[in-house]
Amino acid sequence: MPKTLFEKIWDAHVVAQRADGRELIYIDRHVLHELHAPHAFEQLEKQHRAVRRPDLTFSMQDHTVATKPGRNDETNPSGAAFLKAMRDGSRRNGIRLFDIDDPEQGICHVVAPEVGIVLPGATHAVPDSHASTVGGLGALAFGCGTSELAHILATQVMALKRPTRMRVRLDGRFGAHVSAKDVALRLIAELGVAGARGSVVEYSGSAVRAMAIEQRMTLCNLNIEMGGRSGLIAPDDAAFGWIAGRPFAPRDAMWERALAQWRTLASDDDAEFDREHVLDCSDLEPQITWGTDPSQVLGISGRVPDPTAFDASRRAAAENALAYMGLRPGTPLAGVPVDRVFIGSCTNSRLPDLKAAAEVVRGRCVAPGVIAMVVPGSTTVKREAEAAGLDRVFRDAGFFWGESGCSMCAGGNGDRGKPGERCVSTTNRNFEHRQGPKVRTHLASPETAAATALLGRIADVREVLSGNA
Amino acid sequence: MQPFTSHTGIAVPLLEDEINTDQIAPVQSMRALKPDYKALLFMRARRRDDGSEDPDFVLNRPRFRNPGILVTGHNFGAGSSREAAVWGMLANGIRVIVARSFADIYRENCLQNGLLPVVLAAADAQAFEARVLAVNGVAPFTVDLVAQRIGGPGGPDMIFEIPAPDRMRLIEGLDDIGFSLKHTDAIANWERRSAAEQPWLQTARDHRTS
Numbered sequence: 001m002p003k004t005l006f007e008k009i010w011d012a013h014v015v016a017q018r019a020d021g022r023e024l025i026y027i028d029r030h031v032l033h034e035l036h037a038p039h040a041f042e043q044l045e046k047q048h049r050a051v052r053r054p055d056l057t058f059s060m061q062d063h064t065v066a067t068k069p070g071r072n073d074e075t076n077p078s079g080a081a082f083l084k085a086m087r088d089g090s091r092r093n094g095i096r097l098f099d100i101d102d103p104e105q106g107i108c109h110v111v112a113p114e115v116g117i118v119l120p121g122a123t124h125a126v127p128d129s130h131a132s133t134v135g136g137l138g139a140l141a142f143g144c145g146t147s148e149l150a151h152i153l154a155t156q157v158m159a160l161k162r163p164t165r166m167r168v169r170l171d172g173r174f175g176a177h178v179s180a181k182d183v184a185l186r187l188i189a190e191l192g193v194a195g196a197r198g199s200v201v202e203y204s205g206s207a208v209r210a211m212a213i214e215q216r217m218t219l220c221n222l223n224i225e226m227g228g229r230s231g232l233i234a235p236d237d238a239a240f241g242w243i244a245g246r247p248f249a250p251r252d253a254m255w256e257r258a259l260a261q262w263r264t265l266a267s268d269d270d271a272e273f274d275r276e277h278v279l280d281c282s283d284l285e286p287q288i289t290w291g292t293d294p295s296q297v298l299g300i301s302g303r304v305p306d307p308t309a310f311d312a313s314r315r316a317a318a319e320n321a322l323a324y325m326g327l328r329p330g331t332p333l334a335g336v337p338v339d340r341v342f343i344g345s346c347t348n349s350r351l352p353d354l355k356a357a358a359e360v361v362r363g364r365c366v367a368p369g370v371i372a373m374v375v376p377g378s379t380t381v382k383r384e385a386e387a388a389g390l391d392r393v394f395r396d397a398g399f400f401w402g403e404s405g406c407s408m409c410a411g412g413n414g415d416r417g418k419p420g421e422r423c424v425s426t427t428n429r430n431f432e433h434r435q436g437p438k439v440r441t442h443l444a445s446p447e448t449a450a451a452t453a454l455l456g457r458i459a460d461v462r463e464v465l466s467g468n469a
Numbered sequence: 470m471q472p473f474t475s476h477t478g479i480a481v482p483l484l485e486d487e488i489n490t491d492q493i494a495p496v497q498s499m500r501a502l503k504p505d506y507k508a509l510l511f512m513r514a515r516r517r518d519d520g521s522e523d524p525d526f527v528l529n530r531p532r533f534r535n536p537g538i539l540v541t542g543h544n545f546g547a548g549s550s551r552e553a554a555v556w557g558m559l560a561n562g563i564r565v566i567v568a569r570s571f572a573d574i575y576r577e578n579c580l581q582n583g584l585l586p587v588v589l590a591a592a593d594a595q596a597f598e599a600r601v602l603a604v605n606g607v608a609p610f611t612v613d614l615v616a617q618r619i620g621g622p623g624g625p626d627m628i629f630e631i632p633a634p635d636r637m638r639l640i641e642g643l644d645d646i647g648f649s650l651k652h653t654d655a656i657a658n659w660e661r662r663s664a665a666e667q668p669w670l671q672t673a674r675d676h677r678t679s
Contacts, residue, residue, distance in 0.1 A: 016655040020634030020643075024652055026659055028670045036551070038502060049646065052656075056673050078500035085502060096675075115675075122670055129550045129574060143574055145552040147581035147645070155649045157656060161632075193487060194544045197573060227547065229573055247677050250669040258669045293487055317486065410496045410549070429548060431491040433513055 002268035004165050005234050006200040009140040009265070013123050015157050024157040028122040029056055029139075032095070032149065033108045034079075034086035035063040035412060036127040040150035041089035052156045054094040058117055059086055060108040061100045063412040067375050067402030073100065076413045093153075106378025106404040109133035109221065109346040114380055116246025120235035120262040125152050129224045130346050130428065136216030137243065138235030138265050140200070143224065163229040164274040166199035167267075170207035172282030177461045179356070180215035181348060181426070181445040183207070184222035185287040187279060189297035196228035199275065202267060203233050207281045213242040214350040221347045222428055225294040234266040286461060288444040289430045290333055291321030296430075300448065300460045304331045324432050325440045326422070333442075334458050340423035341372040341453035342435070343446050344402075345409035348426035349377030353446045354385050358393040360450035360461055366398035367456025373400040373415070375407040399453070408435055424452040471583040472642030476564045477611040478537010480601045480621070481527055486542035490575065493546065493554040510557035528561075532606030538565040540601050546575025555582050565612045567619075569594055580635055583642060585614055593627050600624055614640055 003011070015024040030053075032040075037059060044051070051057065064079030065071065073080045083100060090097040098105050104115055108126055112118050113134050120138035124131060131143035142158060152158055170183060188195075201223055208216065216233050223231030233239075240259060243249050250258045285299040296318070298305070306329035307318035322329070327336070343349070343357050354376060366372045374394050376382035382404055385391055391401045408415040409427040416436030417423050423441050426449050430441040442458065451459035455469055463469040498509035510528075517523045527533055539558065545568040546554060555578045558566065566579065567587045579586045589597055600623035601610070610621030614636060620626040638645070664671040 015659045016652040018648060018652070020638055020648070021632075022634060024649060024655070026656070026663070029673065035499070039552075047646070056671075058673075081502045117673060119669065121667075127550060129548065143550045145550050145555075145574060145578040145581060147552060148577065151646050151649065154646045155653075155656060156660075157649060157652075159645065159649055193547060194570065194572070197544075197570075227544070227572060247675050248673055249676075251676055254669050258667070261667060293489075313486075410491075412496045412499075416497075429489075429491070431489050431548060433495060434491050437497075437513070 002271040004267040004271040005202055005265060006140060006165060009121055018159055022159040022161060025123060025160050026157050027125045027152050029117050029124045030152050031108050031112050031126045032059045033063055033128060034061050034082040036146045036149060038082060038085035038089055039146050040153060043150045044153055049154045051093040051153045057095045059090040059095050059097040060111055061086060061105060062107045063406045065100050065405040066413055067405055067407050067415055069403060071403050079413055104380055107346045107406055110350060110377035113137055114378055116243060116249035120239060121265045125158055130221050132223045132231045133217050133221040133346055135220035135230060135232030136213055137239050138232060140230055140232055142230055164199045166196055166201045166275045167273040168201055168203050169205035169278045170281055171205050171278060172207055172280045174281055177447050178284050178286060179445045180211055180218040182284055182287040183281055184219050185297045186284060188226045188295045191226045191277060193293050193295045194227040196226040199228055201228045201231040208233055212352055213239060214352045218347055225428055235262055286445060286448050288333060288442050288448060290327060292324050292430055292432050294430060294443060296321055298333055300334055302333055304329050304333060334460050336458045338424050338452055338457060339421040340417050341370060341449050342408045342423060342425040343449050344375030344407050345427040347428045348446050351381050351384050354390050357446040357450040358390045360447050361397045362393050364397055364454050366453045370453055370456050372453040373402060375402040376404045379404045411435055424449050424458060470642045473583050473585050473639040474615055475611060475613040476537060477609050479533060479535060479606050480538040480540050480610045481533045481536045482601045483527055483539060483541045484598055487544050487547060488541060489548035490546055490551055490554040491548055494551055494557050499553055506556045506560035510561050536561060536563050538567060538610055538612060539563050540567045540598060543569040545571050547572040550574045552578045555579055555584055558584055580638060581645060583639060585639055587629050589629050597627060
């Protein structure tokens with residue numbers, strides 16, 4: 001019976017079927033963060049239950065850490081209790097912690113692949129909806145809540161209902177300055193915020209094969225924004241090469257053995273999917289959101305839509321979105337003045353993201369009055385970016401260059417905009433008030449964000465670089 | 470987990486689609502390890518810019534001060550996986566959410582906490598929403614999970630479907646971890662097999678230190 005990649009990984013991880021019909025899926029790697037794990041540690045201790053596999057569990061400090069240079073626990077006062085509880089809980093349970101001052105600290109979805117915790121064909125769980133970021137390496141990852149987190153700590157399994165199978169094929173070749181972020185935003189626009197609900201999405205096609213691993217992670221990261229249960233990409237030589245030599249990856253004979261197995265990780269030719277979607281990326285221009293959910297997307301040359309043109313079910317939402325965003329129908333998005341630019345988050349904070357943005361910025365200056373921030377996804381990314389001189393490029397242009405963490409994506413560390421500010425952000429959610437009360441968020445790629453910072457208005461990076469802006 | 474068999478309470482109409490967890494439990498409300506879960510629910514919608522209560526927000530209206538059932542639209546609970554978005558409901562006495570549809574992780578978090586997620590058939594959903602609006606918090610509805618029935622003013626009882634395993638889990642108030650730990654032997658066997666067949670999965674060693 002031909003199988004999809006997802007089914008191969010799933011079937012290989014079924015431990016048992018519970019009396020309620022749920023399948024117990026073994027979790028090979030469990031990655032925690034400090035916003036939710038302390039509550040689960042406490043719950044387990046109350047129940048006198050132990051962590052089954054602390055050796056397969058990793059703790060990260062990312063959501064509440066300050067980004068100011070020279071930071072410590074107290075720099076973000078509301079984070080201190082979380083950081084301490086995470087530190088204490090991890091120590092009590094024998095879990096390796098990437099603490100705030102660890103040379104490899106950073107956003108859980110960035111650090112785990114970076115240190116080699118993520119392997120093709122492995123199952124992952126993270127108490128965070130962006131867990132499937134690591135699907136870019138061919139791992140099957142599930143986001144979960146706090147109760148499920150405690151469940152995994154105690155049992156090393158998740159009790160799941162089998163998801164449905166979906167495939168998104170990306171054809172064609174990207175134009176210049178078009179990235180995985182733009183493709184993902186276009187997909188969410190086409191499929192809707194619940195378009196992949198209940199499904200594991202496999203991304204395939206020539207455009208995916210051509211993507212660097214970091215781009216694949218951006219694509220899989222945004223899978224949840226169309227409601228997907230998980231998202232992944234069949235691993236190839238690019239993925240294997242990316243993993244080789246990372247500290248937690250297998251070595252020597254074990255590496256060869258793993259590699260042989262990883263080469264079987266692809267959907268069979270005649271495997272069936274419950275749903276398929278195709279997008280030709282060839283004519284895609286940079287994309288940006290205009291509204292307050294990630295499906296409200298336009299090409300950068302587009303004009304703000306007229307809600308009266310929407311069908312009745314979406315009209316009210318569009319009207320509300322425009323009111324919140326302070327935009328009028330018919331306005332070209334390019335040219336709308338902005339107050340802030342944020343480059344960072346688990347979506348777009350890896351080294352190639354920062355390099356692409358830096359190439360736009362190099363030798364130019366942030367527009368007067370614009371607050372522009374770059375927050376690397378991990379301390380490793382920060383160190384590598386500094387070795388490449390990127391911090392100088394950003395700082396010389398007037399950007400803030402921060403310590404690693406989730407920062408302005410959800411503002412859990414106090415990095416937020418002021419009411420009424422308009423922010424172009426490389427993050428994943430443009431929900432109302434997410435980046436601060438009344439902050440108006442436009443999601444876009446690192447290059448679009450960088451170009452916008454320079455002009456002080458939403459910009460088409462291609463025009464900035466060609467000197468036509 | 471508190472078992473769920475039947476719940477009688479005031480049904481609150483919040484008839485919008487796409488209400489996400491940033492609206493239900495804003496991250497800014499979770500600054501403390503143990504925040505006030507009652508106060509954080511829809512914290513932003515509940516307050517005006519000057520910090521005073523917004524009397525127009527449905528949960529602030531006198532008739533909806535003691536809610537029991539939330540009635541809402543499509544894709545409820547999209548976004549972050551934060552479970553505070555469920556704990557906030559329970560802290561306010563809401564033990565049932567009747568939605569047009571739920572985001573996956575949010576629905577899972579409901580089941581973990583004895584909060585009943587109900588999706589009615591489309592025609593029934595519309596009729597139920599109309600009844601909830603018409604009764605306007607004056608009289609309660611009863612949601613009976615054993616009979617899979619919603620009863621209350623303005624019409625006949627309505628039947629709802631829910632997967633049998635989810636129903637059983639809520640009715641029995643199962644300790645989900647305990648339920649899975651019945652399979653401890655199978656877990657240990659799986660680990661042994663995996664260690665033999667794919668040993669790189671059963672170890673996660675930092676090669677620099679060991």
